[in-house]
Amino acid sequence: MKFQKVTTLEEIANLLQCEFVGDKDFPVLGMNEIHVVEAGDIVFVDHPKYYDKALQSAATIVLINKKVDCPEGKGLLISDDPFRDFNTLTNYFKPFQSSSTSISPSAKIGVGTIIQPNVFIGHNVIIGDHCLIHSNVSIYDHTIIGDNVIIHAGTILGADAFYYKKRVSGFDQLISGGRVVIEDNVGIGALCTIDKGVTGDTTIGEGTKIDNQVHVGHDTVIGKKCLIASQTGIAGCVIIEDEVTLWGQVGTTSGITIGSKAVIMGQTGVTKSVAGGKSYFGTPIQESREQLKQLANLKKIPEILTKLR
Numbered sequence: 001m002k003f004q005k006v007t008t009l010e011e012i013a014n015l016l017q018c019e020f021v022g023d024k025d026f027p028v029l030g031m032n033e034i035h036v037v038e039a040g041d042i043v044f045v046d047h048p049k050y051y052d053k054a055l056q057s058a059a060t061i062v063l064i065n066k067k068v069d070c071p072e073g074k075g076l077l078i079s080d081d082p083f084r085d086f087n088t089l090t091n092y093f094k095p096f097q098s099s100s101t102s103i104s105p106s107a108k109i110g111v112g113t114i115i116q117p118n119v120f121i122g123h124n125v126i127i128g129d130h131c132l133i134h135s136n137v138s139i140y141d142h143t144i145i146g147d148n149v150i151i152h153a154g155t156i157l158g159a160d161a162f163y164y165k166k167r168v169s170g171f172d173q174l175i176s177g178g179r180v181v182i183e184d185n186v187g188i189g190a191l192c193t194i195d196k197g198v199t200g201d202t203t204i205g206e207g208t209k210i211d212n213q214v215h216v217g218h219d220t221v222i223g224k225k226c227l228i229a230s231q232t233g234i235a236g237c238v239i240i241e242d243e244v245t246l247w248g249q250v251g252t253t254s255g256i257t258i259g260s261k262a263v264i265m266g267q268t269g270v271t272k273s274v275a276g277g278k279s280y281f282g283t284p285i286q287e288s289r290e291q292l293k294q295l296a297n298l299k300k301i302p303e304i305l306t307k308l309r
Contacts, residue, residue, distance in 0.1 A: 022075030161218030
């Protein structure tokens with residue numbers, strides 16, 4: 001998530017009322033999660049296990065809960081609660097704006113696009129040309145939709161990330177300030193939910209087709225010309241490369257990659273990254289040929305036991 005104007009390290013520290021390490025005029029361009037940070041970004045870290053990863057990342061400002069040596073060319077923000085302060089920054093730089101109309105005046109809708117009744121379109125949404133948005137679709141703020149996109153009834157684009165920190169008082173939500181980006185020629189079925197990124201984009205690639213009742217988690221990137229069947233659940237921060245097929249009721253863990261042209265058979269639990277160009281089946285996931293051989297061998301056990309007797 002990039003800020004609308006360049007901010008300084010001192011200005012951010014004053015906003016958070018925390019100590020900083022580094023040049024007070026050090027430029028701050030935005031904020032992001034660890035897996036998508038770029039130079040000029042703030043990243044937060046609140047667990048010693050991830051200190052080195054954050055400090056050595058592309059981020060040039062680290063919001064951290066311990067005084068540590070500052071890497072050369074970087075700045076530190078010393079906070080007693082980086083999770084809370086990251087939320088403070090999201091609320092400050094990208095605050096929630098309520099709506100009083102079904103279609104925000106700031107939304108841009110392309111030529112030939114059809115919007116059916118009872119659709120909600122939030123602030124700063126961009127919808128391309130010749131799209132068809134069916135009834136009762138909700139498109140949250142800042143969503144980007146390309147040309148020739150079809151979205152069926154009841155689908156929601158831009159819900160919050162499922163990202164929480166456990167506190168003594170309950171669960172504290174990490175506020176989502178990212179977007180959903182739908183590229184050209186995508187088809188999305190009825191009653192799907194595609195969550196926005198925490199600070200980056202959840203992206204559906206050109207030509208991908210998604211069936212009914214599919215969930216796509218925050219910051220996931222789905223490639224071009226993928227097929228995703230009904231009741232599939234894709235966790236956050238997943239990378240699905242081009243021309244992947246996910247059949248019905250597939251579920252994935254977070255932070256994995258599914259290689260190009262992989263086929264994931266129905267009801268498979270994708271518990272780890274898998275290479276492209278192969279077919280997979282089962283939970284835990286394995287190549288379908290191997291899994292089917294094992295199932296065939298299991299069926300032979302009664303016959304083998306009879307012979308042994």
